[in-house]
Amino acid sequence: MHTVKPLTNTRTFLLWLVLFCPVAAWIGWQDHADRRERFLQDTSIAQRMLSQKTVQHEAVLATLAALSHPPDPERLLPSLQPSMPQLLDLGFLRDGTWTGSLAAPPNFAATIEQARQLKRPVTQPLDEARYWLVAPSSWSLLLDARQLIPTADFPPSLATLTLDVGAGPLTLLARQSSASSLGWLIDLHKPLGAVSQPFPLHSWKRLTPSDWPWLEWLVWTVASCLLAAGTSVWQRTRADARRQQEEARLAAMTRLSTLGEMAAGIAHELNQPLTAILAQVRAAERLLDDEEERPAVRQALLASAGQARRAADIIQRMRELVQPSSPSPRTAVDPDALAASLLFLREQELARRGIRLTWRNASPGERPLGDRVALEQILHNLVQNAADATSTRNIGLSGGVEDSGYVFSVSDDGPGIPADALPRLFEPFYTTRPHGMGLGLTLCETLAGAMDGRISVRNLEPRGACFTLRLPLAGADA
Structure with missing residues (x-):
């Protein structure tokens, strides 16, 4: 029988590791994936915000170029700066002369020529933050990317966000110290969406230990500890229950062995008195003189002799079970004769208790293969159990061929067997009767197994x- 070994402390710790590590790794990976996804989305949002600003520059230049009478740049600048704080100056060529608050962009003529060839504004950086945006119409905007x-x-x-307007990276955002080097680095390079200002935007972030999912790990640590401890307790409880079951089984086997020794001694002691009783009953049968009482006395004596003979056979069978030697030969048994013997022995006794015993042979001519004495003992016990059931009035004994085997059935109309008792009926020393020993059905199962039969x-x-x-059918192997 398989034994259940309780978990030791070391095995419990290993079980906890097996539970904790994969899930903790999954929690960390999932948290990292969520943070990365959120980082990518927010970087895209920042890129769109910056792109909208740069596209706004192109729109302003296009509007200024469409004016037939452009205003003076010094008067126009104050009206634009409230909505465009990044605008530092603007100007254009009027009659070939630069008009603006500040000096014209460097290499202005070449820059205008380049813009006219490309048919779009071009940039001219001054430093890492400031740059001129020059349109083919000569209108130019001086912009500060920091704003x-x-x-x-x-x-x-x-x-961290950096933007390169053409003179080196400009830091737009610095919420994390660059000295931090512990953790997972996530970054994204993405250009702005304006055709004239496709400045490279670089965003990065390092997931330091402060960003790790400590709370989720703590919750899973507690949960996995509880699971491992619960499994250990369940294993120990199961092992204790199995140990108690084994101890009960060994105790039952010990009691059964003791009973076997007692049965062997009883068989030896009672065999001779039973033989003497049988001889005396037969002598009394021969000495009957009263013709009027002779039939009734003869019937009673025949029944007594049959009971005594059956008791001797049962005791002999118990001896053979306790001290097994060679198995008894199995022969084809006549079910009608077997039932007639049982009816003869039990019918009158049951009738006095108001119980009717009937026999039905569904397969006349068919015979089971078995030991007649053992069959008598099994059927006698089953009929006795049915008779002992409360409110039983009818006991039906039937026999017939089913699925290439011969089946005897003993049924009653009593209250039935409790559902919790059904699985344990054939256990040694288990009984539902107040004064029962719990060995009758166990013996029946043993006798049936010795004949390659099965009882249910x-x-x-x-x-x-x-x-x-259920028994083998005589001639089935032929």
């Missing part, structure tokens, strides 16, 4: 129980 978006307007998940039980509807004995 494109206020720092507070960037999404909160972003850490089920409840009937609406009431009653049915015991079934």
Whole structure:
């Protein structure tokens, strides 16, 4: 029988590791994936915000170029700066002369020529933050990239943003120290969406230990500890239950062995008195003188002799079971004769208790293969159990061929067997009767197994129980 070994402390710890590590790794990976996805989304939001500002520059230049009488740049600049704080200056060529608050962009003539060839504005950087945006119409905007978006307007998940307007990276956002090197680095390069100002935007962030999912890991640590501890307790409880079951089984086997020794001694001691009783009954049968009482006395003596003979056979069978030697030969048994013997021995006794015993042979001429004495003992016990059931009034004994085997059935109309008792009926020393020993059905199962048979039980509807004995069919192997 398989034994259940309780988990030791070391095995419990290993079980906890097996539970904790894969799920903790999955939690960390999922948290990293979520943070990366949020970082990519927020970087895209920042890129769109900056792109809208740069596209706005192109729109302003296109509007200024469409004016037939452009205003003076010094008067126009104050009206644009409230909505465009990044605008530092603007100007254009009027009659070949630069008009603006500040000096013209460097290499202005070459830049205008380049813009006219490309048919779009071009940029001319002054330093890492400031640059001129020159249109083919000669209108030019001096812009400061540091003022494109206020720092507070960037999404909160972003850490560092740089923008290169042509003279080196410009830091737009610095929420994380560059000295931090512990953790996972996530970054994204993405250009702005304006055709004239496709400045490279670089966003990066390092997931430091402060960003790791400590709370989720703590919750899973507690949960996995509880699971491992619960499994250990369940294993120990199961092992204790199995140990108690084994101890009960060994105790039952010990009691059964003791009973076997007692049965062997009883068989030896009672065999001779039973033989003497049988001889005396037969002598009394021969000495009957009263003609009028002779039939009734003869019938009683015949029944007594049959009972005594059967008791001797049963005791002999118990001896053979306790001290097994060679198995008894199995022969084809006549079921009608077997039933007639049982009816002869039990019919009158049951009738006095108001119980009717009947026999039905569904397969006349067919015979089971078995030991007649053992069959008598099994059927006698089954009929006795049915008679002992409360409110039983009818006991039906039947026999017939089913599925290439011969089946005896003993059924009654009593209250049936409780559902919790059905699985344990054939256990040694288990009984539902107050004064029962719990060995009758165990002995029946042993006798049936010795004949390659099988005994089972089920409840009937609406009431009653049915015991079934299945035996090999004589001649089935031929």
